[in-house]
Amino acid sequence: MKIHLDLDSFFISAERIKNPKLRDIPAAVGGRGDPFIFDKKGQKKVEIEQKNEGAFVPNIFYNSNTTFKNYFVEGKKIRGIIITASYEARKYGIKTGMSIKEALNIYPKLIVVPPNHLYYHSLSHELKNFLEKKIPLVEQFSIDEFFGDLSGYIEEKDIEIFLKSLQKEIKEKFELPISIGAAKSKWIAKLATSFAKPNGIKIVKDVENFIRDIPIEEFPGIGKGFAKRLNRLKIFNLGDIKNAKSLFYSWKTPGITLYKRVLGIDNEPILTSHPRKSIGISRTIDPLKNREEIKRRVIIMSRFLAYSIEKLNLFPSYYYFSIKYDFKEKSKSHKRVLKPFNEKLLKDIMIDLFQKSDIYPYSNIIRLSMSCSKFYDKKIFDILSYKEDIKQHNLSIQNMKIRNRYGTDILKWGIEMI
CATH class of the missing domain: 3.30.70.270 (Reverse transcriptase/Diguanylate cyclase domain)
Incomplete structure (x- = not known):
């Protein structure tokens, strides 16, 4: 027989290990449009991991290690959504994806804690x-x-x-x-x-x-x-x-x-490892219209994605970018490139794809997504730019080694801090 194991309310169950006061009460783990990786002051909590693999296992993690007020409260507004609710909270109708503000209106005594993804990982x-x-x-x-x-x-x-x-x-x-x-x-x-x-x-x-x-x-x-x-x-x-x-x-x-x-007649096997078909990063953000700030965030996301790709020694040939606007409309674009992978290449491609995808340039954006797929042998290259491509590829490898030792944020593009 085959079995399927599913941790119950995993994130909040994990938080209860550290804080037993959360047990047997309506509690939840919340999340928001990642206030960390876009911080101009620098953020050292974010880490890239490849220890776990699976169809829906992310590889960019961080621990918030902060309070409800510092994480979810912005001015007079409560930001964020419920990621995982305890079964005690679910009895009141509190669900994953519900805004924290709505959840607190339903049950004002609900305890909502910030996420600690490295810990869960x-x-x-x-x-x-x-x-x-x-x-x-x-x-x-x-x-x-x-x-x-x-x-x-x-x-x-x-x-x-x-x-x-x-x-x-x-x-x-x-x-x-x-x-x-x-x-x-x-x-x-x-x-x-x-x-x-x-x-x-x-x-x-x-x-x-x-x-x-x-x-x-x-x-x-x-x-x-x-x-x-x-x-x-x-x-x-x-x-x-x-x-x-x-x-x-x-x-x-x-x-x-x-x-x-x-x-039940599929006879599909248990796969102890998954051939990687794609790798990407997505971030939900508070509604934002400023295109220069969005470009800055695209560059930051590109840096994190490039680091993941380099650690896995992948050579993608297809690059994808998508946007979600605050009125729920979506737009996307993609590009095929056969060049030795490097961080600058990814950054330039994603900026180009963002500009092509942005069909409503005066509207608020609430989600940015980028990914790469169709990995190939690194021997395939564009002969006209090979020398410069290899130079950039080797530079990216050296950057990766530095980040492995000192953290993902130790090296940044200058525009990230403007």
Whole structure:
């Protein structure tokens, strides 16, 4: 059997380890448009990490180590959103993504603490190391989710006993509550975990009966838009999908993959490592119109992304940039470049892509995103600029070594401090 492990309210559970006063009360971890990496005075708390890997594991972390007032209060306004709410808080209707101001209006006694991502990252890494000693195959899916394969290791009749023991040991060793789902398919195991929460175990042996009455939008990978599309085709529950095989197969690979996952016949393996397909950084910011300040922030984000790419020794060929405006409109652009990677190259490309993407130059921007993909062998290059490209690449490598030793902010572009 395959299993899916999901830490319950991970961030707030982690904070409760440091501060037991947060236990058994409505509490939450909040976040905001990253007031740190754009600070002109310098910010040494941000770190780049590659210890954890997975489809949704970020690689840029920081510890806030500050107070609610210093982090969330700006003038007379309370900024930020709820990242993770305790189950005690959820009973009052407090949810992830809700503004902190709205959450406090619902429950004024709610305790909201600033995030400490390096700390969460470290706990996640320790848990992964522990799981790898207990389970033959472990896949990290996100910072708080893992898959495991018990096939040929634990007999099916002993699965429940093993999982209860594992859950208890994690609680005792890490002080973290965790929910576990089990099934022959990894995606049914993940679905089962949602029925095990909080701090429970759900084992699925009869997939057809299990999925029969579950709304389709609860399945991993089926978003609201696709769910509406299926609803128009009279498919409302996961159980309805079995008799729609021809429809899903007509959608080729995506449809066939989803059909098999829902029915638990996908037979997808546990991946102990993920070939990296892309790497990026995104930041939500308070509404901002000043384009010169936005360019400064694009350069800062480029510096952090370049550092990540250099540490991983990657050579991207595609570069992407996207903008989200305060009226919810989005714009994006991309570019293909075959040159040895360096920080200046990335900075120049992202500034160019930002200018091309900015189709509403007089509107407020609330989110900036950049990424790189389609990595290639570093032997591929543009012969006309090769000499200068290699010079810049070697300079970037030296910069990376300095930042490894003294911190990501030790070297900056001059415009960052203006």
